[in-house]
Amino acid sequence: MQKVYLDNAATTAIHPQVIEEMVTVMKNCYGNPSSTHVFGREAKALLELSRKKIAQQFNASPSEIYFTSCGTESNNTIIKSCVNDLGVKRIISSYMEHKCVLESINDIENRNGIEVIRLNIFKDGSIDYSQLEDLLKDDSKKTLVSLMHANNELGNLLDVERVAKLCQENKALFHTDTVQTIGHYKLDFQELGIDFASCSAHKIHGPKGAGFLYAKKSTHIKPLIAGGGQERGLRSGTENIYGIVGLAKSLEISIEELSSHKKHIEGIKEYAINQLKLNIPGVSFNGLSADFEKSLYTVLSIKLPFHDPLISFELELAGIAVSQGSACSSGAAKVSKVMETLYTEEEINQMTPLRVSFSYLNTKEDIDALVSTLAKIASKHQLVNL
Incomplete structure (x- = not known):
């Protein structure tokens, strides 16, 4: 796997x-x-x-x-x-x-x-x-x-x-x-x-x-x-x-290695944003995550247009490690404080937040694996207009 x-x-x-x-x-x-x-x-x-x-x-x-x-x-x-x-x-x-x-x-x-x-x-x-x-x-x-x-x-x-x-x-x-x-x-x-x-x-x-x-x-x-x-x-x-x-x-x-690593990771993040938009209708991003000037280039917070609290487990079954929040809260059943601050309960029940974070070791093939798996999961859900 x-x-x-x-x-x-x-x-x-x-x-x-x-x-x-x-x-x-x-x-x-x-x-x-x-x-x-x-x-x-x-x-x-x-x-x-x-x-x-x-x-x-x-x-x-x-x-x-x-x-x-x-x-x-x-x-x-x-x-x-x-x-x-x-x-x-x-x-x-x-x-x-x-x-x-x-x-x-x-x-x-x-x-x-x-x-x-x-x-x-x-x-x-x-x-x-x-x-x-x-x-x-x-x-x-x-x-x-x-x-x-x-x-x-x-x-x-x-x-x-x-x-x-x-x-x-x-x-x-x-x-x-x-x-x-x-x-x-x-x-x-x-x-x-x-x-x-x-x-x-x-x-x-x-x-x-x-x-x-x-x-x-x-x-x-x-x-x-x-x-x-x-x-x-x-x-x-x-x-x-x-x-x-x-x-x-x-x-x-x-x-x-900051200059070379930053350039590489920014390329990976940009590729991830584009592939997600192409393959998952209605996908968007939390906070300023997709803004390269105002967000950390190693982090992308995805807002999926369906509610699936088990998505990180489904991705893990496919061999992909991500987080539904910070590492300190992703093991908990409740929504993170960050998401509670940004969204109403109704909004939270219509979407799935997913944090993807990159390093110099990641490749476009990693992103392809993530996007194809997410697209399969999305196809099982009714997508909402967020």
């Missing part, structure tokens, strides 16, 4: 060069980086070299990069420390955020009783920038704005520079979840003017269990995990040296 992987927004295949780099370290460097003997010092040197390499990619200081296990840990650390340690009394966010941000903010709201404002969302999935601007004019409470750079279901891109400027002008802190965009765009954290960002290695052909958070020097956030004081006191626990080396290598490759 064919095997077609089109769920790269959930995770990616590890790059062969990353595996090679990690295996070398596993074989030759097994010391604890907190140990003072030669084995520990060798591990510590690798750790700090990786930190320096990563910082250089974002025009950041190595002291602003803290290693974590993933984007979820990074986002939780940032949001909770802003409230618990930095005096934030108000959070401005949206219902379009990744589940780890949604749940972290919900937890903080319930425990601390701080003010949380969720921005209005337009039908195309974009935020109301005017509302954000008006809200920030009220500086009576120290505020954190938490908005993701690219939505993990729709691919909608946030105007990060615009939001950062608004936050700077109104003395608000700005956190952006960059898990889906790091490695796919050249990001200069200083130029962008953000205070916090997050990354997860497995989204850019690196290993699972390794990530980092960026915290601007002046923010002084505090740890979520206490213990031995690793990561300059911000994240205790013995560092995952192999994963961190893999993270640094995967980022290095992503940036080096």
Whole structure:
């Protein structure tokens, strides 16, 4: 049976060069980086070299990069420390955020009783920038704005520079979840003017269990995990040296190959859009997913003109891996928060959302397999005019 992987927004295949780099370290460097003997010092040197390499990619200081296990840990650390340690009394966010941000903010709201404002969302999935601007004019409470750079279901891109400027002008802190965009765009954290960002290695052909958070020097956030004081006191626990080396290598490759990979993936996405339109009458796309200027080029959110909650299972039977939402919610029976925000219950019951996400490994043959299978499934349903 064919095997077609089109769920790269959930995770990616590890790059062969990353595996090679990690295996070398596993074989030759097994010391604890907190140990003072030669084995520990060798591990510590690798750790700090990786930190320096990563910082250089974002025009950041190595002291602003803290290693974590993933984007979820990074986002939780940032949001909770802003409230618990930095005096934030108000959070401005949206219902379009990744589940780890949604749940972290919900937890903080319930425990601390701080003010949380969720921005209005337009039908195309974009935020109301005017509302954000008006809200920030009220500086009576120290505020954190938490908005993701690219939505993990729709691919909608946030105007990060615009939001950062608004936050700077109104003395608000700005956190952006960059898990889906790091490695796919050249990001200069200083130029962008953000205070916090997050990354997860497995989204850019690196290993699972390794990530980092960026915290601007002046923010002084505090740890979520206490213990031995690793990561300059911000994240205790013995560092995952192999994963961190893999993270640094995967980022290095992503940036080096960015131009060629982007061109290839954009071609795959364009081909997918055209083939879907040709073969499935009434098909459309959620949010700004089909807009190459305003959406992440690795993600395409399809709106099929029929209701089929089991479609991902049907595709899997054909050897095709996709997602009906984010990886964090696709296993659940209920509709994702993103779709609930964009559509009424009646609209949801007439359509099927499907997230297809690409990598440099995908081919037009993968798209042909997807489209032909979807066309067969569509032929069993009564199509509606969405």
